[in-house]
Each structure stands twice: as structure tokens, then as C-alpha cells.
Amino acid sequence: MRKVTQAVTVFYSSTADDGAGVRKLSVERVVKKVERSRDLAIRLIYWDEDIPGGVAENTGQDRIDTEILGTFDVYVGCMGTKFGPGTVKEFSDAIDAHVRTGHPAEVLFAFDETPVNPYQIPDNFKKAKDFRKSLQTATKYGKAILYFTFSDLGQFEDKLQKDLEEAVRRATSRIRGGVPRLR
Numbered sequence: 001m002r003k004v005t006q007a008v009t010v011f012y013s014s015t016a017d018d019g020a021g022v023r024k025l026s027v028e029r030v031v032k033k034v035e036r037s038r039d040l041a042i043r044l045i046y047w048d049e050d051i052p053g054g055v056a057e058n059t060g061q062d063r064i065d066t067e068i069l070g071t072f073d074v075y076v077g078c079m080g081t082k083f084g085p086g087t088v089k090e091f092s093d094a095i096d097a098h099v100r101t102g103h104p105a106e107v108l109f110a111f112d113e114t115p116v117n118p119y120q121i122p123d124n125f126k127k128a129k130d131f132r133k134s135l136q137t138a139t140k141y142g143k144a145i146l147y148f149t150f151s152d153l154g155q156f157e158d159k160l161q162k163d164l165e166e167a168v169r170r171a172t173s174r175i176r177g178g179v180p181r182l183r
Contacts, residue, residue, distance in 0.1 A: 006172050007041040010164070011072035011104075013091065014047070015084030015128075023078060023112070026153050030161045038168055045072060047090065061086050069093050073171040075104050076164070080112035081120075083127035095145070106167035109135070109147040110156065 012027050024046065031042045045068060047060075064086070075094035077087055094107050111132055135145040148163065150156040 005039050007043060008074060008168050008171050009043045009045060009072040010074045010076055011045045011068060011090070011094075012047070012076045012078075013087050014078040015080055015082045015087050016048075022153065023156065026157050027076070027160065030157050030164060033161055034164050034168055037165065038172075040168065040172065042168070047086065061089065064090060065093070070097060070103065072104050074106045074164070074167045075108065076160070077107075077109040078112060079110075079128055079131070080114070081116055081125050081128060082122045083124040083131065088131055105171035107145075108160075108163050108167055109145065110160065111147060111149045112156070113149050113151045115151070 010031065012024070014023060028044065031044050035042050047064060047068075069090075075091070077091045077094075079087055091107070091109060094104055098104055098107055132147075135147055148159045150159055
């Protein structure tokens with residue numbers, strides 16, 4: 001039995017173009033690998049599963065904003081061809097919270113470049129491209145935001161594992177009193 005020395009919470013936020021949860025399964029595999037390599041427990045929060053049902057006037061986004069934001073150590077966002085205003089809001093909120101308070105300790109983002117049938121590209125794809133372009137330029141935080149791209153699930157898992165291992169290392173250092181870094 002392995003000895004777990006720390007726990008980290010990761011919030012995975014993605015657009016709904018995940019292909020029946022294929023990327024979500026990849027995230028779960030990567031989390032298990034990182035847990036084993038770092039001897040820690042990772043609690044994975046999903047935008048679409050871990051938000052309990054609420055009263056009718058509360059949308060899922062309202063619940064995320066009030067119940068999830070501020071409870072995780074690492075934010076991981078992902079966007080494919082479909083623009084997700086909720087994903088962008090969650091990313092922006094995570095960045096804002098990081099700048100203000102240092103929590104979450106790490107903010108990661110990925111763009112799925114898997115080839116798709118041009119007839120299946122959503123009408124709002126231009127918004128997804130514009131969002132990606134906005135991360136490449138100086139932002140209100142004074143620098144471009146780093147992200148990674150992938151064109152197949154193997155690349156996604158490899159790059160996410162590398163970035164998540166580093167993010168978890170820095171997040172656990174922060175928990176112990178280290179200084180977090182925006183990535």
C-alpha cells in the first residue's frame with residue numbers, strides 16, 4: 001500500500017465537444033499516473049459531474065461560481081473546436097483568483113487540434129480561435145498565458161502529465177509555504 005503524503009484538488013473544465021468523454025478518460029488516466037509518481041491523492045472535480053443540482057434559478061455556471069471556485073489547487077482547461085463561454089469564464093476566474101490570492105496555485109490550458117470533418121465544425125469556432133489568440137498576446141496580467149496544443153489523445157496525455165506533475169509539485173510547495181507560479 002502506498003503512503004499518501006498530501007492531497008491536491010484539480011478542477012477540469014472543458015467544452016462539451018469532448019467526444020463522449022474521451023478527453024475526460026485521458027485526464028483520469030493521467031491523474032492516476034501523477035498520483036502514483038508523487039505519492040499524493042488528487043481529487044478531480046469535473047464541471048459537468050461534480051456540481052450538485054440546485055434550485056431552478058441557479059444555473060450550473062452559478063453553482064460552479066459559488067461552490068467550486070476557490071476550492072481547487074490546480075485548474076486544467078481544455079477547448080476543441082467548440083467555444084465554451086463557461087470554460088472561458090472558469091479559466092478567467094481561475095487566473096483572476098491566482099493573481100489576487102495565489103490560489104489556485106497553477107492554471108493550465110490546452111487546445112485540441114485533432115483534425116475534424118469541416119462539416120462538423122461549430123458555428124462559434126471563430127470565438128474559440130479568438131480566445132486562443134487572446135492568450136498569445138499581452139493580457140491584463142502583463143504577459144501572454146502559456147498553454148499547450150495536441151492533435152491526438154497520446155499527445156494530450158503526455159503533455160498533460162508533464163505539466164500536471166510540475167503544477168502539482170508547485171501546488172504542494174505552495175501548500176507547504178512555497179511561492180506559486182502562473183503557467
